[in-house]
């Protein structure tokens with residue numbers, strides 16, 4: 001899952017102070033947090049430590065729009081981002097995530113009666129979710145993703161799904177669908193309204209097509225201090241209000257925006273319209289709440305950051321072996337943001353494609369859970385609480401019981 005819908009190069013901060021919200025085009029925008037020198041891509045696979053340490057870096061300066069609640073990185077430069085075969089962001093190696101994806105697929109199939117229909121997925125990654133939708137509903141699928149690499153070892157078991165290794169665009173307007181879905185990609189797009197207008201134009205007159213988008217929930221990041229979700233790749237952060245606003249400005253009527261996955265995701269369902277302004281956006285979400293939380297964020301982040309620096313120092317003095325669980329964006333960002341994180345020797349990941357590689361920016365080797373049988377860590381940093389049970393079970397299987405600490 002993730003990303004890959006990059007569009008034309010764009011930089012927001014052309015002149016000092018001249019900020020303009022990319023969603024609602026007002027200038028009621030204020031900067032509230034900044035972090036320098038983070039890897040441009042957390043999920044890039046680095047095959048040596050040297051390569052991992054030398055990854056290109058960029059700066060994040062987050063601004064919030066008081067009018068629509070949209071948050072974005074004013075220093076983002078899309079010309080530095082290209083997604084290709086070296087980008088790996090699949091989450092479905094986790095049972096908890098697979099469970100969620102499957103129940104979501106069943107819900108969409110039932111709600112939109114997607115049986116023997118055509119499904120189009122933008123930024124489909126390795127096609128896991130698209131195949132689920134097609135297998136569970138006996139549908140035909142077409143996916144687009146520039147980072148897609150065909151896995152020939154599995155044979156051609158999904159003859160009803162085709163994946164095109166390219167960015168989705170208007171050149172594919174002839175591919176009509178009953179459902180267009182796009183999960184965890186819009187947050188990588190610096191001009192979401194421009195992107196959605198392109199999708200809407202490509203849909204043409206297909207007004208029966210259902211549209212489903214899923215993105216990280218900006219309010220969860222601010223409120224629950226899920227700071228590890230702030231990464232350079234994510235130039236756009238959506239609250240419910242801003243997400244609905246994007247769609248209603250792009251020719252869609254918004255049917256619903258809901259929080260999913262313990263509040264970590266926002267999902268949106270919409271229908272294309274041609275003649276009426278879209279849907280529910282006026283009543284959805286509360287931009288003022290986002291602005292309030294954003295104003296508190298820098299202070300809260302500083303406290304959290306200091307707490308972790310102190311904790312790392314105590315573990316260092318105790319000569320404790322510390323590993324981080326998860327080499328996804330959260331784990332890699334924790335290592336890059338946190339003072340004292342050089343204490344961490346290894347990063348564990350259950351995704352076999354990541355094992356043997358090195359964490360972008362900080363260079364720790366990525367190992368399998370089995371590796372820990374001999375390494376025997378005393379403390380394991382868990383970067384997403386939702387996986388705690390799964391991680392405890394994995395340690396049970398190798399008969400270890402280290403302290404699990406959630407960040």
Ligand SMILES: [Zn+2]
Pocket residue numbers: 021022023024025026065066067068069070
């Ligand atoms: Zn705005």
